[in-house]
Amino acid sequence: MDIEILQGPIAIFVIIGIAPLFAGFINKQKAILTGRIGAPVLQPYYDLLRLFRKETINAKSSSFISQISPLINFIVIIVAAAMLPIGYWKPLISFNGDIILFAYTLGLARFFQILAAMDIGSSFEGMGASREATFALFAEPIFFFTLGSVAFISGLTSIYDIYHSIRLDNISYIVFIIICSISAFILAITECSRMPVDDPNTHLELTMIHEVMILDNSGFDLFLYLYSSYIKLFIYAILEISFFYPFSAKSYLLGIVIFIVGSIILSLTLAIVETITSRFKMKNIPQYLLFATAIGILNLLIYTFTK
């Protein structure tokens, strides 16, 4: 049987399966860096299992939006995950223009999450939804000035093709790619509500951005939200790691090795960043995001004019 057909399904199962491990790995490293033993690496799986078994309770004031939103969120995130390459494996969904679909499936997930947060009518969640919407506005251009500029340079519009069009034969192109990956890292931090934009471990409802939107969810719904946030983190990790595939020869095995090594290095980077930085003032976050956008724009301009 042709192995190529199976690559897509396997890739998506790998992403869904490993995503909680990646989050657990970051937490473990963070604990070690701050001198604690920390929760087991597999803790996210235990959390998911615990929530999976629990009953969902919805607020009396909520409508059907609150009920469908977690599921839509989860499914949409998986669809987005299905567009990502693992090494040289062809993703399940890959066609010309899927970069736009990818950006806006994630947008759709966010849209429903914000809607569900507003639906309950709690003042916290309204606040969280407003913050999420504001920062999303600033985060969206970053995506299009990183991956989008690579697409623009290469003339390709499918994520798989875009990443594999990266060649390391031209020094100015290498610099261009490296700066793109830095912007993409800032994007990943923002979208996955990590430090210094948002603190995933905080219990302070007034400072949360993402977490506050799911305060009223419980049981299976919370399981879906939590699981999709793990997958989302891993999706952005893959977006970042994929910049480094060109450093290997085109071989399936090397691709996997880079994927694994890249994940480990990235999780360590995230853990270190989260340990040694403090959170930004909330009003400074847009500046931070605009900074990433500005880098992206300048990067594209400089490369285009010096080529």
Next chain:
Amino acid sequence: MMPLEVQNNQSFDLAAIPFEDRKNFRDAVLEELSNGNRMIGLYPIEKTHSEKLIALFAEPDSSMIHIIGGIFDEHNLQFESWANEFPQTNYYECELSENYGYLPLNHPWLRPVRKQNFILGDKPYHFYRMDGEEIHEVAVGPIHAGVIEPGHFRFQCHGELVYNLEINLGYQHRGIEKLLLNSNPLQRIILSESIAGDTVIGHSHAHCNAIENLSNTQVSFRAQVVRSIAEEIERIAMHLSGLGGVANDIGFALVSSSYGRLRTLAINSLALLCGSRFGRGLFIYGGVRFDYTDEIIEETIANLQIIKNDVAVINEYLFSSTGVLTRFENTGIISKESAQQIGMVGLAARSSGLENDARVQFPYGAYRYNPVSLITLSSGDVFARARLRALEIDESLKFINDQLENLPQGEIKTNVENIIAKKGVISITEGWRGEIIHTVFTDEKGNLALYKIKDPSFNNWYGLSLALRRTAISDFPLCNKSFDLSYAGHDL
């Protein structure tokens, strides 16, 4: 009228308190306030005689406490409020009204202190609220997302900006003052240790001082020094915990967990002495239960040395990080004027530039002979409150080292005499959070007739409210932690 002037811990005859009629009482209080003295208490002399009111004032320059009495008509417990001119009396008047049925006339903002559904004056209380198209109200608590004490917070916000924060407490009310009146001496110390779980030493110190002075008991110098060492260790431990807290609230994990590690060392030093990491069981009337031996001294000094070395490194890291400074500086500012007007005390007041430290201004116990420095900062923001903690840790470490190296000889416990009838005492100590006041009066038989406690949180919660004005709501946890006030100490 001349007020009765007493010193901290000086027992006085209840008959010596001058009582005046309503009009003269009001004028006398006004005069005290106009002279710049700070109100530290306003309550009836006995629960059963609520018409005999006393007002206490602190005059730090001469280390004197002024007591003024006023006699009211039993059926007309009304007085003209002072709070319009002197906002510091506001909360005392509310408390008086809630507990004893007084009605301050023309009071700017009569609100419940501990009993949420209590009707003050003639109409039920409603939260302050703002109206407008883009105004939204955020209600937090009393059950919080983290494991903290219960308290209800109402924010009136315009976008992310807070216009008003109203704090409603009272969920921890246990009736400590009443319990203290009806308990035997052994229970009383345990009760006083439980007034606020994070200020065990501060409150039990004030309590023991009060009872000892009512019974004319002389505490040996060695016991006094051991007490003040314990108090300073508690200060170090809680300041470390506070610094860890503010670091944690801005997500600075490395610094936060380092402070946490050092705090364990500090409270373990207390456990070496008395077996409890929070100092429970150390205090006893007439002295302390446990003594320092050479081994304990050696180990404590070693622990403190580690704290001193490590804190220097971590402080440097915390206070030089740009990210931290942007969060700390100009966040939650209390100006010196506001702090003075609302009568803030302790750490928070000193960060705003007010000189307010009972160890220096109303010296007691070993602080009378071994003074500590009064440190103030002027900016009044989160940075000042955090930085002051760091400076006070250094000062406390120095104090403990000095004392441990020259520990006076002597017994650690003396016999306690009977409590003398018809006496009163005002006992002030400086807990790590600020000024703690225990006022104790006795009746004809030598039983306790009045026990009033004022925790520093009572004065400072309103400061937190003010600090939040025109501050982003997302900075609330940081401001809150920088004050680090006690719910239990306020609710009693």
